[in-house]
Amino acid sequence: xxxxxxxxxxxxxxxxxxLLRSGLLDQFSSDxxxxxxxxxxxxxxxxxxxxxLGLITRNGERIRLTSAGTLLTxxxxxxxxxxxxxxxxxxxxxxxxxxxxxxxxxxxxxxxxGSTFFEWLSRHPVEKKFFHSAMCATQGPxxxxxxxxxxxxDYSWIVDVxxxxxxLASAIKKKYCEIRITVADTDPGIPRSTDDQKRNIEFQVAxxxxxxxxxxxxxxxxxxxxxxxxxxAERILGTIRDSMSESSTLLLIESPLPPLGRPDAAxxxxxxxxxxxxxKERSIDAFQALARRAGLWLSATRPTIPPFHFLExxxx
Amino acid sequence: xxxxxxxLCQFEDPREYLLHLSLGLALKSAWDFFEKLRxxxxxxxTRSLAAIAETAHFDPPSCLRLLRLLAYxxxxxxxxxxxxxxxxxxxxx
Numbered sequence: 001x002x003x004x005x006x007x008x009x010x011x012x013x014x015x016x017x018x019l020l021r022s023g024l025l026d027q028f029s030s031d032x033x034x035x036x037x038x039x040x041x042x043x044x045x046x047x048x049x050x051x052x053l054g055l056i057t058r059n060g061e062r063i064r065l066t067s068a069g070t071l072l073t074x075x076x077x078x079x080x081x082x083x084x085x086x087x088x089x090x091x092x093x094x095x096x097x098x099x100x101x102x103x104x105x106x107x108x109x110x111x112x113x114g115s116t117f118f119e120w121l122s123r124h125p126v127e128k129k130f131f132h133s134a135m136c137a138t139q140g141p142x143x144x145x146x147x148x149x150x151x152x153x154d155y156s157w158i159v160d161v162x163x164x165x166x167x168l169a170s171a172i173k174k175k176y177c178e179i180r181i182t183v184a185d186t187d188p189g190i191p192r193s194t195d196d197q198k199r200n201i202e203f204q205v206a207x208x209x210x211x212x213x214x215x216x217x218x219x220x221x222x223x224x225x226x227x228x229x230x231x232x233a234e235r236i237l238g239t240i241r242d243s244m245s246e247s248s249t250l251l252l253i254e255s256p257l258p259p260l261g262r263p264d265a266a267x268x269x270x271x272x273x274x275x276x277x278x279x280k281e282r283s284i285d286a287f288q289a290l291a292r293r294a295g296l297w298l299s300a301t302r303p304t305i306p307p308f309h310f311l312e313x314x315x316x
Numbered sequence: 317x318x319x320x321x322x323x324l325c326q327f328e329d330p331r332e333y334l335l336h337l338s339l340g341l342a343l344k345s346a347w348d349f350f351e352k353l354r355x356x357x358x359x360x361x362t363r364s365l366a367a368i369a370e371t372a373h374f375d376p377p378s379c380l381r382l383l384r385l386l387a388y389x390x391x392x393x394x395x396x397x398x399x400x401x402x403x404x405x406x407x408x409x
Contacts, residue, residue: 006347006389013340054333068330080334087338095341102349102382105375138335260398263388265336271385272342274378 015049017088020072020081022046025055025065029073034061078141083134090127091276098275107229107278117227117277122186132165139223140167145305146222146253147171152179155218155249159184161208161240162224168253169201184212208236214243222253227279230290237294237313244315250296255307257283266307287311342385349382350391359404368400 005012019025024046038047047063050056055069065073071080094101094108101108109117121128152158152172156179160169163183173181184206206212209232212219219240225233240250258264270281282290288298291313300312327333356371357363363371369379383400386392393401 006343009340009347010344011340012337013344016337016340053337066330068334071330071334078331080331080338083335084338087341092341095345098345098349102372102374102378105378141331257384260384261394261396263384263394265388267381267384267388268336268339268342270381271346272339274381275342275345280381 012053013084013088016053016055016072016084019046019050019055020084023074025050025069025072026074028056028063028065028069029075034063036061078137080134080137082130083138086127086130086134087276090131091272094276101275108275109278118186135164136167142305142308143168143171144174146308147175149304150251150310152176152218155216156180157216158182158218158220159213159216159243161185161206161212161219161221161236163220163222166201166203168220168222173201182213182216184208208239210239212240212243215245216243216248217245218249218251219244220251220253223255225252225287225290226254226273226281227277229278229280230293233290234293237291237296241295241315246315248315249299250313252287252311252313253304253308254287254311255281256287256301256309256311257281259283264307269307284309284311292316343389346382346385346389350386350389353386353392354402354405357402359402362395362399362401364399 022042024043038044047056050069051058053068054066055072056063057066070076071078072084073079074081093112097108097111100111107116109120113120115123121131146168153176158169158172158179158181160166160181160183162185163169164185166183169181169183172179180202182202182204184204186205186207204213208221208224221236221240225236228236237250244250255266255269257266257270266281273279273281284298284301287301291298295316296313297316298311299314301309303309327336353368353372357368365376365380365383368374368383369376372379374382383392383394387394387400391403393403395401
């Protein structure tokens with residue numbers, strides 16, 4: 001059981017960043033440690049902070065990582081370390097301008113960096129690598145669940161629009177090896193892994209504002225639309241619609257906002273999308289309205305692994 | 317008084333806990349705006365989105381997103397008419 005104080009959330013976040021930068025948690029990862037082996041004052045302070053955050057436990061002199069602490073170590077396959085560092089480094093300036101975002105609306109990332117997040121990312125290879133690593137770590141565990149929770153076997157060719165490094169495609173291909181899967185993303189967004197090549201996943205360079213492969217029977221876009229304001233989101237959906245046949249389905253995987261009066265954690269992510277990216281989470285009704293603007297209609301929705309929903313769209 | 321001021325959430329899943337922790341900048345931002353709003357919004361008074369946005373000099377759609385986050389954090393309340401109420405926090409904060 002963990003407790004997070006709201007009033008000190010900013011300080012807590014900085015404390016985690018300091019722990020990650022100091023490498024203290026990685027020192028604990030090999031074995032149990034003795035508290036007395038940390039004589040240095042900053043190490044002791046770090047240890048106390050890690051204890052208070054539930055990242056390590058202490059039994060007498062013996063210290064070991066908790067499951068949360070383990071997830072922040074460098075070598076854990078689903079480590080959230082890069083996610084924290086990315087948020088702390090890249091999005092902090094956006095939060096310094098949160099007043100402007102609330103006062104004038106618009107894209108705070110553009111305000112801070114002079115371009116959209118993805119344009120900026122394409123010019124910053126180090127941060128791009130961090131971003132993809134962070135996305136793999138945060139999304140990897142849910143992709144296997146998603147692959148098992150939708151009837152992908154009903155489709156012969158799937159195009160994953162904005163599929164990045166192909167995590168979801170890989171999870172689907174692992175379960176349904178006979179399905180043809182194409183990951184369509186911008187050139188800088190595709191780090192190919194040997195696993196993906198072994199599984200015969202196709203990677204195609206495509207800008208979803210311009211064109212995506214035509215003729216697939218299922219198009220899917222996971223957490224793509226929420227990165228963009230309405231006009232850009234409509235353009236993306238329009239591009240996909242133009243590539244769809246009458247019988248194609250578009251599957252969005254998003255975390256929709258709850259109905260008014262029933263706030264949930266999606267409201268927290270929506271606020272982050274607004275201040276950090278210029279994107280937004282949307283209600284189911286807002287997705288329906290957006291779909292119609294793009295010449296589509298929302299034919300079915302259902303919840304899958306929280307907080308995600310499957311939203312199926314077809315051509316109007 | 318609302319538990320959330322002292323404890324945002326209690327998590328069983330370490331991954332969910334860490335993802336919330338990683339949104340510390342968003343939570344700090346929301347908290348700071350809540351403190352500003354509270355100074356200009358009498359306890360128990362119900363206000364419309366338009367009135368809140370005008371008083372705070374906020375863009376209304378962006379203001380709505382902040383208010384929904386504050387409602388999720390149980391710092392303010394929304395009624396069935398879509399109006400917002402500042403609870404009486406006197407002595408609790």
